[in-house]
Amino acid sequence: MAEKEIQVVQNIFDENDRIAFATQEKLGKMGVFVVNIMGAPGAGKTSSIINLIRQLSENKVYVIEGDIESDIDTVKLKELGIEAIQINTNGACHLDAPTIQSSLDGLSFDKPGLLFIENIGNLVCPAEFQIGEHIKMLICSAAEGSDKPYKYPLAFEKADVILLTKCDLKTYVDFNDEFFLKGVRALNKTAPVFEVNAKTGQGFEDVAGWLLQKKG
Amino acid sequence: MHEYPITEQIIKIASGKAKENNARSVTRITLVVGEQSGFIGESIQMYFDIISKGTLCEGAVLEMENIKAKWYCPDCNIHYTRQPFSFACPDCGNDGMPTNIGKEFYVKDIEIETE
Numbered sequence: 001m002a003e004k005e006i007q008v009v010q011n012i013f014d015e016n017d018r019i020a021f022a023t024q025e026k027l028g029k030m031g032v033f034v035v036n037i038m039g040a041p042g043a044g045k046t047s048s049i050i051n052l053i054r055q056l057s058e059n060k061v062y063v064i065e066g067d068i069e070s071d072i073d074t075v076k077l078k079e080l081g082i083e084a085i086q087i088n089t090n091g092a093c094h095l096d097a098p099t100i101q102s103s104l105d106g107l108s109f110d111k112p113g114l115l116f117i118e119n120i121g122n123l124v125c126p127a128e129f130q131i132g133e134h135i136k137m138l139i140c141s142a143a144e145g146s147d148k149p150y151k152y153p154l155a156f157e158k159a160d161v162i163l164l165t166k167c168d169l170k171t172y173v174d175f176n177d178e179f180f181l182k183g184v185r186a187l188n189k190t191a192p193v194f195e196v197n198a199k200t201g202q203g204f205e206d207v208a209g210w211l212l213q214k215k216g
Numbered sequence: 217m218h219e220y221p222i223t224e225q226i227i228k229i230a231s232g233k234a235k236e237n238n239a240r241s242v243t244r245i246t247l248v249v250g251e252q253s254g255f256i257g258e259s260i261q262m263y264f265d266i267i268s269k270g271t272l273c274e275g276a277v278l279e280m281e282n283i284k285a286k287w288y289c290p291d292c293n294i295h296y297t298r299q300p301f302s303f304a305c306p307d308c309g310n311d312g313m314p315t316n317i318g319k320e321f322y323v324k325d326i327e328i329e330t331e
Contacts (some may be wrong), residue, residue: 002329002330003243004327004328005328006237008233009322010322013321150301150302157314189313
């Protein structure tokens with residue numbers, strides 16, 4: 001009997017990332033631009049998706065709704081005529097690439113367009129896993145407070161675009177714009193920050209324009 | 217919960233490497249875990265003890281090398297540990313930038329037992 005040390009140096013995310021890349025490539029070839037929507041519970045992820053779809057009316061949009069339990073958001077989207085499917089993680093705190101890959105058959109992908117994947121409401125784990133997206137969109141509400149970049153840095157660092165929602169509440173919650181933006185810029189020099197209001201639809205036209213430009 | 221699928225992956229990587237080397241068992245796995253990787257060593261250990269049962273990794277010692285997160289200041293050309301609620305460089309006071317130091321999460325090596 002002998003003992004032997006073996007070098008491995010293998011990233012634990014390798015398999016997840018390989019599957020994510022395959023999804024991204026497959027959908028990309030079909031002309032489907034994939035947006036991973038991250039944000040805390042109640043930040044306004046579903047409302048933002050609905051507002052964006054209104055603005056993107058010329059484009060076919062698909063939605064995968066990630067939730068721990070319930071299909072409340074999917075029902076809401078289907079009532080609006082949006083092609084959507086539900087994934088329930090039954091407790092898991094984020095979506096991963098194998099889960100997304102196995103759920104793709106539930107959507108028609110009959111036309112090129114955009115796929116929004118609403119991740120689990122959580123500012124921690126969703127930032128750690130690639131799921132097959134072309135870009136990550138971080139939804140952050142004014143009501144959550146301006147200290148979020150300092151408390152959840154990775155989500156802000158990884159975001160390609162940031163939406164600050166519920167901007168009409170800024171004065172009620174003493175939102176400090178300067179502190180928020182200083183934190184965002186320390187973590188992420190390039191992601192545009194769009195201020196929006198899902199109740200009035202204000203600001204979403206600009207986000208949709210940015211998305212279409214990014215989609216190419 | 218978060219660590220469960222990741223622990224499965226660790227066992228898969230270590231067992232695969234052990235089989236390639238005709239091992240009878242894996243006696244040690246060394247993981248490199250960055251402070252910012254989002255994974256907690258104690259939680260991985262807890263799942264490891266359960267999931268590794270009946271695999272080549274059963275009974276293996278899980279060793280963790282923890283790496284502290286570092287920020288970089290391009291003005292001063294230094295790496296530093298950031299203070300809570302601040303991203304400022306301790307030398308010049310300007311906000312630096314995040315780096316990949318502290319985001320590591322990989323299986324570094326394993327020790328196996330052969331016939």
